[in-house]
Amino acid sequence: MTSHALPPVVDAATWERRLEALRVREKAATRELDAIAAERRRLPMVEMPDYILEGEAGPVRLADVFEGKRQLVVYNHMWCAGEEWQCSGCTGFTSQYTRLEFLDTYDARFVVVTQGPIEEGLAYKKRVGNRMTWYSTANSPFGADVGAPPDAGFAVNVFLRDGDTVYRTWHTDGRGTEQLSHTFALIDVLPYGRQEEWQDSPDGWPQSPTYSRWATSEDIAAAYGPGSGDG
Template identity: 85%
Template sequence: MTTQALPPVVDTETWEQRLRTLRAREKAATRELDAIAAERRRLPMVEMPDYVLEGEDGHVRLADVFGGKRQLITYHHMWFPGEEWQCRGCTGFTSQYTRLEFLDSYDARFVVVTQGPIDEALAYKRRVGNRMTWYSTAGSSFGADVGAPPGGGFAVNVFLRDGDTVYRTWHTDGRGTEQLSHTFALIDLLPYGRQEEWQDSPEGWPQSPTYSRWPASKDIAAAYGPESQGAT
C-alpha cells in the first residue's frame, strides 16, 4: 500500500458526475479558445523592414525565410554566448517538432531564429538533435525588434508575406507559448499534474521546485542527438 497521497475513491456514478461537471468547463474553455482564434484572425498587422538573416546557406532576406510559403511562424530560441548548453526550456520545446510537413498544406512554415552566430547555432542544433530549420539574427535587429533581443527571453512571432513585403501578425512569449506545446497538455492530464510548487494541487500532492523536472539540454542531446542515433 502506497503512502503517497491519492485521489479519493468513489463509486462509478459519483465519478461520472464529477467528470461531466469538469468536462462542461473543458468544453467551455474550448469554445473560448475558438473565439480567441477567431479574434486572432481579425488582428491588424504591421509592415516589417527588409531584414537580412543568416541561414545554413548564407544570408537570406526575411521574405525568403518563408520558403515560398505565405505564412511563417518563428520561434526565437534564447541564446547565451559561449555556453555549451543553451536554454533547456527552448531546447526541450523545439525538440518536439520532428515533423512539420503538415504545414505545407496550410501554406506555412515554422523555423527557429536565434541571436547566436549561425555556425554556433547550427552546431548546437546538431548536438541536441533538433530537426527544425535554424536562422541567426546576430547581424540584424530583427530579433530585438520582435521581442527577442540579445540576452532576452524566448518568443513566438507570426508573419504574412505578400510578394516581397512581410507583415507581422501575432506575437507571444512566456507561458503564451504553452498552447504550442504538447508536453504540458499531456502532463496536465495526469492526476499529479506538473508537480510544481506554484500549481494549485490538493494537500499532500507531490510538488517540486519549478523547472526541476524539466530535462536538461544535455539530457535532451543524449535522447535525440547524433550519438543516440548511432551516428559518428
C-alpha cells in the same frame, strides 16, 4: 498500503457525475479558445523592414525564409554567448517538433531564429538533435525588434508574406507559448499534473520547485542528438 497521496475512491456513478461537471468547464474553455483564435484572425498587422538573416547557405532575406510559403512561424530561441548548453526551455520546446510537413497543406513554415552566430547555432542544433531550419540574427536587429533581444528572452512570432512584403501578425512569449506545446497538455491530464510548487494541488500531492522536472539541454541531446539512435 501506499505511501503516496491518492485521489479519493468513489463508485462509478459518482465519478461520472464529477467528470461531467468538469467537462462542462473544459468545453467552455475550448469554446473560449475558439473565440480567441477567431479574434486572432481579425488582428491587424504591421509591415516589417527587409531584414537580412544568416542561414546555413549564407545571407537570406526575411521574405525568402518563407521558401515560397505565405505564412511563417518563428521561434526566437534564447542564446547566451559562450555557453555550451543553451536555454533548456527553448531546447525542450523546439525538440517537440520533429514532423512539420503538415504545415505544407496550410501554406506555412516553422523555423528557429537565434541571436547566436549561425555557425554556433547550427552546431547546437546538431548537438541537441533539433529538426527545424535555423537562422541567425546576430548581425541584424530582427530579434530585438520582435521581442527577443540578445542575451534575453524567447518569443514566438507569426508573419504573413504578400509578394516580397512581410507583415507581423502575432506575437507571444512566456507562458503564452504553452498552447503551442503538446508536453504540458499531456502532463496536465495526469492525476499529479506538473508537480510544481506554484500549482493548486490537493494536500500531499508531490510537488517540486518550478522547472526542476524539466529535461535539461544535456538530457535532450542524449535523447535526440548524434549517437542517440534518433539523431
